[in-house]
Amino acid sequence: MASTAATRTAAGAAKVVKPIFSRDLDEAKRRVRELYRAWYREVPNTVAMFQLDITTRQGRDKVREIFDKNKHVTDPRVIDMLVIKGKMELQETIHVWKQKTHIMRYFYESEEPRPTDFLSKFYRGHDQ
Amino acid sequence: MAARVLQQCVRSFARPSLRLCSSSLALRVTAAPRPLSFAADSRRTRWLVQSRIPSVGVLCRQYGDLPPLTLETIKERVMYVLKLYDKINPEKLQTSSHFMKDLGLDSLDQVEIIMAMEDEFGFEIPDAEAEKLMTPEEIVQYIADKKDVYE
Numbered sequence: 095m096a097s098t099a100a101t102r103t104a105a106g107a108a109k110v111v112k113p114i115f116s117r118d119l120d121e122a123k124r125r126v127r128e129l130y131r132a133w134y135r136e137v138p139n140t141v142a143m144f145q146l147d148i149t150t151r152q153g154r155d156k157v158r159e160i161f162d163k164n165k166h167v168t169d170p171r172v173i174d175m176l177v178i179k180g181k182m183e184l185q186e187t188i189h190v191w192k193q194k195t196h197i198m199r200y201f202y203e204s205e206e207p208r209p210t211d212f213l214s215k216f217y218r219g220h221d222q
Numbered sequence: 223m224a225a226r227v228l229q230q231c232v233r234s235f236a237r238p239s240l241r242l243c244s245s246s247l248a249l250r251v252t253a254a255p256r257p258l259s260f261a262a263d264s265r266r267t268r269w270l271v272q273s274r275i276p277s278v279g280v281l282c283r284q285y286g287d288l289p290p291l292t293l294e295t296i297k298e299r300v301m302y303v304l305k306l307y308d309k310i311n312p313e314k315l316q317t318s319s320h321f322m323k324d325l326g327l328d329s330l331d332q333v334e335i336i337m338a339m340e341d342e343f344g345f346e347i348p349d350a351e352a353e354k355l356m357t358p359e360e361i362v363q364y365i366a367d368k369k370d371v372y373e
Contacts, residue, residue, distance in 0.1 A: 127333050127349055134337060161330060 114174040122173040129180045133157045140187055144194045156200055291371045297362050303342050317359045
C-alpha cells in the first residue's frame, strides 16, 4: 500500500512506461510524417490499381482528413499504435490484399449522416 | 589537288548533325555522292582530324545533361513550385516567409511541400533534415548544399 501511494505521488510528476517504438514525442511525430509521405505517394497508384472513381486530389484530401482526426493525440505510445495501424492499412493497400469496397469505405459513400441537432432527430423519429 | 578535293569533301560533309565517331563514318562513306567517293577510303583517318562542326570545337563530345544549377535558378524553381501550391497565397509569399508562423501551414503541409521539392529536383530529402526546413530560403540553401552549388 505504501509502495502504491509512493508510485501514485511519483506518477503526478512523470510516468515512465515501456515505449512501443519511439521514446519521445518528436520521434513519434517523425514516424507520423514518414507514414504520411508513404500514403501521399501511394494514393495515385491506388487510384490506378483499384480503378477508383475518385481523383488523386480527393484521395489525398481523404488521407489528410483521417490524419487530422487524430491530430490532438499527445501520448507517444498511442501515436505509435496509430502509426502501426496506418502501416498495416498501407501494406494491405499496396499489395492489393484489399478490394475496391474496402477502400471506398473510407469515403462513407452509402451512409447517410446521422442527425446531430434536436430538430433533425425529431424528424427522423425514435425508431433508430 | 588531292588536298583541294579533300577540302571540298570536308565542307560538304561537315554538317552540325554529324557526330565525330567511327560508327558514323561508315554511313558517311556510303552516303557520299559518286564523284567524291574515291577520296573517302584513303582520307578516312585525316577526316577525323580535319572535319569540324562549326558550332562546337574539334573532337568535342556531346553528352546529354541538364543545364547547370545556379542559386538563382534554384530559387526561381522553389518559388514557382510554392506558388503552385493551393494552400499558399502567392502574393504573401517571400523567400523569408516561415511556413508555420507567416503562412499558417500545418506540419503535414510542410511535408507535402518538401515532397514537391523532392519531385522537382529529383533527389530524396530525409525526414530528419526535412523537418527543419521552414522557409523557402532554407530550402534553397539545403538544395545548394546537396548539389554543390556555390558562388
